[in-house]
Amino acid sequence: MDMSKNKLTLLAICCGFFLANSLISSCGDSGNSKQQNTQTSKSTKEALVSSNEVAQKNKMPVDAWKAPDESKIPGGEEGEMIRYGKELIANTAAYLGPKGKVGVFSNGLNCQNCHLDAGTRIYGNNYAAVMSSYPKVTARSGTITTPIARIKGCFERSLNGKMPDSTSKEIKAMVAYMTWLNQGVKNPEEMFGRGAEKIAFLDRPADPKKGALLYAAKCQSCHGENGEGMPNPDGKTFFYPPLWGSLSYNDGAGMYRLSNFAGFIKNNMPFGATYENPQLTDEESWDIAAFVDSQPRPHKDPTGDYPDLKKKPIDAPYGPYGDKFSETEHKYGPFQPIKDAYKTKS
Numbered sequence: 277m278d279m280s281k282n283k284l285t286l287l288a289i290c291c292g293f294f295l296a297n298s299l300i301s302s303c304g305d306s307g308n309s310k311q312q313n314t315q316t317s318k319s320t321k322e323a324l325v326s327s328n329e330v331a332q333k334n335k336m337p338v339d340a341w342k343a344p345d346e347s348k349i350p351g352g353e354e355g356e357m358i359r360y361g362k363e364l365i366a367n368t369a370a371y372l373g374p375k376g377k378v379g380v381f382s383n384g385l386n387c388q389n390c391h392l393d394a395g396t397r398i399y400g401n402n403y404a405a406v407m408s409s410y411p412k413v414t415a416r417s418g419t420i421t422t423p424i425a426r427i428k429g430c431f432e433r434s435l436n437g438k439m440p441d442s443t444s445k446e447i448k449a450m451v452a453y454m455t456w457l458n459q460g461v462k463n464p465e466e467m468f469g470r471g472a473e474k475i476a477f478l479d480r481p482a483d484p485k486k487g488a489l490l491y492a493a494k495c496q497s498c499h500g501e502n503g504e505g506m507p508n509p510d511g512k513t514f515f516y517p518p519l520w521g522s523l524s525y526n527d528g529a530g531m532y533r534l535s536n537f538a539g540f541i542k543n544n545m546p547f548g549a550t551y552e553n554p555q556l557t558d559e560e561s562w563d564i565a566a567f568v569d570s571q572p573r574p575h576k577d578p579t580g581d582y583p584d585l586k587k588k589p590i591d592a593p594y595g596p597y598g599d600k601f602s603e604t605e606h607k608y609g610p611f612q613p614i615k616d617a618y619k620t621k622s
Contacts, residue, residue, distance in 0.1 A: 334552045340468045341404045343396035343457055354452070357445075361453025364446055366394045368435070369513040371446065376512075378446060382435035383574075385524070389517040390434055390531060392544060395457065398469035399543040399551050403454045405464030405471070418583035423451060433529040436574045473539040473551070475558045477615075481608040482534055487567025490560050494546045495519075503571055520571035527594065528576030534608065535591045537565040566608055569593070590614040 349355045364371055368386040371378045392400030407423060414421040416429075424442050427450060431439035440446050464470060492501075498516040499505055505518035518524045531537045542554055542561040549555040556564070582588040585598030593607040601614050 334554065336398070336552055337468050340398060341402070341461070341470060343402075343404075344459060349456065357449045357452040358456045359453075360445075361449035361451070361456075362394050364450055365391065365453065367513065370510075372437075372440065373512060379440065380437075381431060381440050382437035383523050384512070384514065385435050385517050386513065387430065387435070389514070390430075390525075390540075395454070397544070399471070399473045399539065401472050401540060402470065403457050404469065405458065405461055405467060406454050407451075407458035408461045408464040415584070415587040415589070416581050423454065427451075433576055434525045434531065436524075436526045436529075436576075469551070472536055473543055474535055475539045475542050475561065477611045478559060478562050478609060479612070480610055481605070482538070482562040482566035484563070484567040484570040484608075487563035487565070487570075490556075490564050491567050494556070494560075495564065498547060503568065519568050520573045522574060524573050526574035526576040528578060528581070532569055532573075532593055533589060533591045534562065534565045534569060534593075535589070535611070537569060538562045541565055562609075569607070586618075590618065 349358050365387040368382060368388070369384045370376060372381040373384045374380055374382075376382075388394055390401050391403060393402075395401070395403035406426065410423045410426055411420050413419060417425075421429075424447060427447065428439040428442070431437050461467060499519050500516075503518055503520040503524065505514045505523070506516040507513070508515050525531050531540070538558075538561045541564055542556055542558060543549065543551045545561075545564075546555055578594050581594075582592065585596065588597065590611055591606060591609070593603070595603050595606075597603075597606060599614065599617060601617070605614065
């Protein structure tokens, strides 16, 4: 009994000691907790302010382009061609890919992989102004380029293939769909949301090494560790397209120019991002674009491109050039010095 009493007394003393220590610790931490809570509150407020600033900056103007309502597609043969044109844009490979039901004209990508939502998304390389902008003399060809010639360029470069006959039902359907999307557009140069946004230049070269880390964190889960994409079970199309390698766009495509690709990434990637709710900064977008476009891909013979070197885009990633800047500088930047040099010449 005495032994038990001694044990109980010792236990009470120990409990009291630990309880006192606990109270002292909690009192001592209260200042730190308040400080941490204050810091957390401050960080939360800063994040909310930043989020609100982005939301305000990226607020969609009321006059931004909107795709026509599909319920207004006319009936009859005209409507059938418009709907078929949309289907070809959205599921190009199923009709015109390596196992296409119409023929083999592309590498397995869909037009929609670059022209999102069948060419209807704001700053998703939409077709808002295609039919209003062409025909025109383009810097790349140096000659008058028609809408059909523009489509041909996409097949040869972005789809790394060849275009079906220009008089085919498929090309006529694509033109019919783009024409329908373009209704009511009179001043394409002044229209908000057309094509892809040109985001601000960095004051340094875009960095493929930084982009590799960002790609692993933000892009790899959809597009694969090696940029191989995610194929659909049918084996004919991709759920998420390959970003490099033999089945991706070639080095003559528009996406191989960083100013095009960075703006596209900023407003559309990762999955779920939009112009109003971006998930990446401008800087991150440039670096991811640099990483992806530093990877191997099919080659397109550039002979004949940009016959007037004075009109060649400053981020054209292949020579020759009419200036002192290297091919690496033209591909990754910094681009402002190149732009300034061209201004000085003119």
